[in-house]
Amino acid sequence: LRDAEHRRASRIPSQFSQEESVTMKESLKGAIQIPTVSFNPGEFNTTALAEFGEYMHRVFPTVFRTSFIRHEVVGEYSHLFTVQGSDPSLQPYMLLAHIDVVPAPDQDWEVPPFSGLERDGFIYGRGTLDNKNSVMAILQALELLLIRNYIPRRSFFIALGHDEEVSGAHGAQKISALLQARGVQLAFIVDEGSFIMDGFIPSLKKPFAMVSVSEKGSLDLMMEVNSTPGHSSAPPKETSIGILAAAVSRLEQTPMPNMFGSGLLKITLQQLATEFSFPVNVIFNNLWLFWPIVSRLMERDNISNALVRTTTAVTMFNAGIKVNVIPPVARATVNFRIHPAQTVQEVIKLAKDIVVDDRVQYHVLEAVEPLPVSPFDDRALGYQLIRQTIESVFPEINIVVPGICIAQTDSRHYTNLTTGIYRFNPVYLTPQDFSGIHGINERISVQAYEMQVKFLFEFIQNADTEQRPVSHLHEL
Ligand SMILES: CCCCCCCC/C=C\CCCCCCCC(=O)N[C@@H](Cc1ccccc1)C(=O)O
Ligand SMILES: [Zn+2]
Numbered sequence: 023l024r025d026a027e028h029r030r031a032s033r034i035p036s037q038f039s040q041e042e043s044v045t046m047k048e049s050l051k052g053a054i055q056i057p058t059v060s061f062n063p064g065e066f067n068t069t070a071l072a073e074f075g076e077y078m079h080r081v082f083p084t085v086f087r088t089s090f091i092r093h094e095v096v097g098e099y100s101h102l103f104t105v106q107g108s109d110p111s112l113q114p115y116m117l118l119a120h121i122d123v124v125p126a127p128d129q130d131w132e133v134p135p136f137s138g139l140e141r142d143g144f145i146y147g148r149g150t151l152d153n154k155n156s157v158m159a160i161l162q163a164l165e166l167l168l169i170r171n172y173i174p175r176r177s178f179f180i181a182l183g184h185d186e187e188v189s190g191a192h193g194a195q196k197i198s199a200l201l202q203a204r205g206v207q208l209a210f211i212v213d214e215g216s217f218i219m220d221g222f223i224p225s226l227k228k229p230f231a232m233v234s235v236s237e238k239g240s241l242d243l244m245m246e247v248n249s250t251p252g253h254s255s256a257p258p259k260e261t262s263i264g265i266l267a268a269a270v271s272r273l274e275q276t277p278m279p280n281m282f283g284s285g286l287l288k289i290t291l292q293q294l295a296t297e298f299s300f301p302v303n304v305i306f307n308n309l310w311l312f313w314p315i316v317s318r319l320m321e322r323d324n325i326s327n328a329l330v331r332t333t334t335a336v337t338m339f340n341a342g343i344k345v346n347v348i349p350p351v352a353r354a355t356v357n358f359r360i361h362p363a364q365t366v367q368e369v370i371k372l373a374k375d376i377v378v379d380d381r382v383q384y385h386v387l388e389a390v391e392p393l394p395v396s397p398f399d400d401r402a403l404g405y406q407l408i409r410q411t412i413e414s415v416f417p418e419i420n421i422v423v424p425g426i427c428i429a430q431t432d433s434r435h436y437t438n439l440t441t442g443i444y445r446f447n448p449v450y451l452t453p454q455d456f457s458g459i460h461g462i463n464e465r466i467s468v469q470a471y472e473m474q475v476k477f478l479f480e481f482i483q484n485a486d487t488e489q490r491p492v493s494h495l496h497e498l
């Protein structure tokens with residue numbers, strides 16, 4: 023008990039000076055200005071990635087000169103930090119983020135995407151939400167803690183991948199293998215993949231925090247139709263293009279089954295019920311009765327639809343060689359995002375059953391099963407630490423709920439090291455902000471970024487506990 027009291031007394035308050043606040047936002051702007059773009063698997067801006075490594079040394083000097091922090095470059099441009107805690111009996115955890123960004127053509131942006139310009143309290147640029155905000159906030163929080171002479175009790179790792187946007191094969195996958203070879207097992211991981219949701223449910227005015235405890239899988243299915251080439255003046259009834267177009271159209275017109283009944287979403291909505299007024303609260307509290315209506319309503323919007331089913335997106339279509347030649351081959355690639363209650367094999371079978379055309383051949387280009395659901399009960403240390411930290415840093419947030427990440431994250435490469443994978447960025451996100459991720463005018467407010475640093479500053483200290491924190495939010 024004396025130890026607990028001592029720790030409480032020696033806790034470092036998350037207050038930053040004016041000068042520190044200015045420095046942290048300027049450091050983020052500098053990070054945005056380095057165009058660490060991933061174009062295709064194995065095709066990166068290596069000059070920018072190397073520059074980013076040097077930049078981290080420059081803006082976080084204390085992190086790099088601290089004796090109990092080991093820094094390693096993995097896969098040429100990814101970074102692994104091992105922060106040695108003072109108590110080896112506590113199982114380590116890991117914070118994840120990625121350095122690379124998707125391309126951003128200048129066109130349509132209000133400010134150039136790699137300018138890091140500040141306008142009306144927002145920092146604009148590619149990576150401000152996905153995911154240089156996390157890279158910089160993690161290291162910034164650690165730098166500020168170290169300056170205040172902080173020594174962690176619990177060891178932790180920081181893994182910064184350089185190719186998340188094109189698979190993570192050279193970064194996260196290599197770091198994962200390295201840690202496995204060292205016999206590391208983690209208590210939990212925190213990665214990107216969810217936010218404090220603001221305005222995503224029309225009848226819910228108050229924001230809520232969603233911590234994603236699972237993530238959808240994916241399947242890139244290439245469909246191919248071959249036909250005999252010839253002169254276009256005497257065409258066959260159907261060409262390879264026509265056959266394939268009809269096949270992909272059938273896929274688009276026939277959504278995969280609604281999995282609302284067998285998913286985590288029911289728990290998400292049940293836990294959210296208290297936030298709604300009558301009659302929605304009654305409906306969400308009695309989903310055993312109302313789930314057919316709710317699941318239908320969720321299909322209406324693209325984002326909530328993505329939560330209830332495996333989605334089908336025809337993303338590539340290539341065919342034809344000349345205006346007057348019957349095309350010998352037509353190819354289309356369909357990107358399915360697999361609901362956690364389904365498997366890759368089930369989705370392939372469903373797709374074939376929808377197309378029902380023997381002339382179509384199928385090639386699996388890439389397939390990833392959905393990730394298992396990480397524990398989110400009262401004993402789940404990672405989940406409860408996130409919840410506790412939200413409670414102290416964002417006291418205005420009434421509720422923290424478990425959810426599903428509709429995209430994929432680098433965390434999928436670390437399932438060998440832990441069963442506790444939590445995806446959460448402590449940043450408010452509106453549907454408009456969401457459209458900036460991989461879109462145009464991606465931005466973060468200066469205040470939101472400082473709150474993210476504050477969250478991590480608190481979280482790292484909270485993780486020094488040996489017990490799971492007691493949850494005060496949302497008692498069932
Ligand atoms: C009732 C609750 C409503 C809540 C609505 C939830 C809305 C979703 C909001 C935010 C989710 C943001 C996720 C951001 C993470 C993006 C990660 C990403 O883009 N990953 C890539 C990885 C990848 C995969 C395959 C090839 C290359 C890259 C991706 O998934 O495409
Ligand atoms: Zn990302």
Ligand SMILES: [Zn+2]
Nearest residue numbers: 124152187460
């Ligand atoms: Zn991304």
